[in-house]
Amino acid sequence: MHRLYEDAAYDTSAWPTSHWRASLPAPPPAEPLHGLVKTDVAVIGAGYAGLNAALELAQRHGASVTVLEAGQPGWGASGRNGGFCCLGGAHLSHGKIVSRVGAGGARDFRDFQHRAIEHVADLLQEYSIDARQGPEGEVCIAHSPRALAGLKAEAAAVRTLYGEEAEILPGAELAERGLSGEGFCGALMTPVGFPIHPLAYAEGLARAAERAGAQVFGGSPVTGLVPEGEGWRLTTPGGVLLARRVLIATNGYSSEDLPPWIGGRTLPAQSAVLVTRPLSAAEKRAQGFTTPLMSYDSRNLLHYFRHLPDGRFLFGMRGGASAAPEAQRRNARRVHEEFARIFPAWAEIEATSEWFGFVCLTGSLAPYVGPVPGAPGLFATFGWHGNGVAPASLGGRLAGQLISGMPTAVPALMRQVPKRFPLPPLRRVWLRMGYVSRALRDGPLPPAKRV
Numbered sequence: 252m253h254r255l256y257e258d259a260a261y262d263t264s265a266w267p268t269s270h271w272r273a274s275l276p277a278p279p280p281a282e283p284l285h286g287l288v289k290t291d292v293a294v295i296g297a298g299y300a301g302l303n304a305a306l307e308l309a310q311r312h313g314a315s316v317t318v319l320e321a322g323q324p325g326w327g328a329s330g331r332n333g334g335f336c337c338l339g340g341a342h343l344s345h346g347k348i349v350s351r352v353g354a355g356g357a358r359d360f361r362d363f364q365h366r367a368i369e370h371v372a373d374l375l376q377e378y379s380i381d382a383r384q385g386p387e388g389e390v391c392i393a394h395s396p397r398a399l400a401g402l403k404a405e406a407a408a409v410r411t412l413y414g415e416e417a418e419i420l421p422g423a424e425l426a427e428r429g430l431s432g433e434g435f436c437g438a439l440m441t442p443v444g445f446p447i448h449p450l451a452y453a454e455g456l457a458r459a460a461e462r463a464g465a466q467v468f469g470g471s472p473v474t475g476l477v478p479e480g481e482g483w484r485l486t487t488p489g490g491v492l493l494a495r496r497v498l499i500a501t502n503g504y505s506s507e508d509l510p511p512w513i514g515g516r517t518l519p520a521q522s523a524v525l526v527t528r529p530l531s532a533a534e535k536r537a538q539g540f541t542t543p544l545m546s547y548d549s550r551n552l553l554h555y556f557r558h559l560p561d562g563r564f565l566f567g568m569r570g571g572a573s574a575a576p577e578a579q580r581r582n583a584r585r586v587h588e589e590f591a592r593i594f595p596a597w598a599e600i601e602a603t604s605e606w607f608g609f610v611c612l613t614g615s616l617a618p619y620v621g622p623v624p625g626a627p628g629l630f631a632t633f634g635w636h637g638n639g640v641a642p643a644s645l646g647g648r649l650a651g652q653l654i655s656g657m658p659t660a661v662p663a664l665m666r667q668v669p670k671r672f673p674l675p676p677l678r679r680v681w682l683r684m685g686y687v688s689r690a691l692r693d694g695p696l697p698p699a700k701r702v
């Protein structure tokens with residue numbers, strides 16, 4: 252299998268060193284596929300997208316479904332993200348979405364994002380998945396006066412286009428709302444979304460899919476996918492699966508050649524996270540950042556952060572363009588440094604876990620849910636950019652509906668097939684250049700200081 256990054260990033264022999272795995276007892280491992288098995292639908296990848304598709308197909312359409320996962324369910328981004336169940340999925344301004352699919356199409360996509368959050372809330376309730384971690388709402392914090400003007404424009408656009416209200420907080424009100432950080436100038440409060448334990452959600456989904464009749468195999472990387480008869484033949488190290496239809500749900504962990512059509516259409520980008528030891532109430536007050544809401548800053552190279560229920564603090568940001576172990580160590584140092592600059596009162600608080608994973612960008616800057624052109628019975632869903640908790644969940648469900656043959660309203664933005672990136676082998680170079688130009692646009696970080 253050919254992939255864009257160093258092999259270490261795809262080593263499924265162990266779980267990532269995340270707070271999520273450390274804080275949740277691991278279930279018995281899903282066994283690998285053995286021998287020859289036949290199924291209606293094969294799903295490749297047991298993240299939110301693949302598991303939602305499997306659940307939909309098994310529960311509501313009575314299909315026989317087999318999920319093949321290279322690691323264990325939730326091993327990919329779905330078990331290691333920041334747990335922001337929020338609006339998102341594309342990396343386009345509202346204006347760009349309108350110019351691509353019209354105002355109606357933009358409203359459809361916005362509606363999809365809202366429904367995606369409700370969908371996750373419904374799943375947690377319906378399947379008694381204990382993953383919810385805090386109150387509703389999300390805060391985007393302006394890192395400069397110019398950025399605050401941008402947030403005001405964003406609030407106005409959201410009101411005009413979608414009729415939604417969002418509150419703007421001036422800088423002077425941040426302290427009383429528990430939103431103090433270095434260089435924070437104001438904020439945009441969005442009243443939807445909620446934080447979750449991402450791995451508890453992924454593993455709860457896998458259990459729900461299995462109870463609905465889907466078979467979920469772990470340790471089963473698909474290494475071959477070829478048409479056979481009316482369907483497809485999938486090869487894994489331990490067995491062979493014959494399926495009438497197949498969903499590729501591998502997102503940021505996709506291979507370039509499974510199937511070759513996907514090659515060059517995704518750009519996996521690393522996101523890196525640290526989680527601190529629990530902070531005392533006095534330590535929280537010393538920094539003045541006490542809000543229980545999910546938060547992120549307005550930088551193009553954004554930082555995302557939130558308090559966890561046991562007092563720990565989660566802080567995430569972009570990873571570098573290399574997944575080699577020494578590059579990861581350098582990157583982890585950078586995450587600590589930026590954390591300390593933004594929250595100087597916590598500069599000396601130690602991190603108890605650090606990890607990274609892949610989000611998935613596309614050349615169209617929008618996600619895709621649909622058939623693989625020219626390959627009957629083959630479907631794909633990928634490209635959730637930085638926000639896939641909610642969108643990949645509903646996107647997976649829509650993929651399941653499409654595969655079942657039921658009429659399904661996939662928003663027009665998500666039906667457009669992402670083009671290949673120009674000169675695909677150079678994608679990581681483009682990414683590095685993008686990071687540099689975005690950092691320049693963002694301006695400097697607050698200077699380092701120790702309190």
Ligand SMILES: Cc1cc2nc3c(=O)[nH]c(=O)nc-3n(C[C@H](O)[C@H](O)[C@H](O)COP(=O)(O)OP(=O)(O)OC[C@H]3O[C@@H](n4cnc5c(N)ncnc54)[C@H](O)[C@@H]3O)c2cc1C
Nearest residue numbers: 296298299300321327328329332333335473608638639640
């Ligand atoms: C560090 C980090 C922080 C993030 N924070 C947030 C956040 O707070 N909020 C948010 O909305 N989004 C966040 N995201 C993005 C979000 O996690 C993803 O968009 C979402 O989980 C994608 O789900 P998925 O099912 O499409 O892909 P994944 O969960 O990545 O699943 C793909 C699976 O496919 C498997 N696979 C790949 N190739 C094969 C093969 N050949 N055979 C079998 N299996 C294969 C992989 O092992 C993997 O488990 C974050 C991502 C990362 C990495």
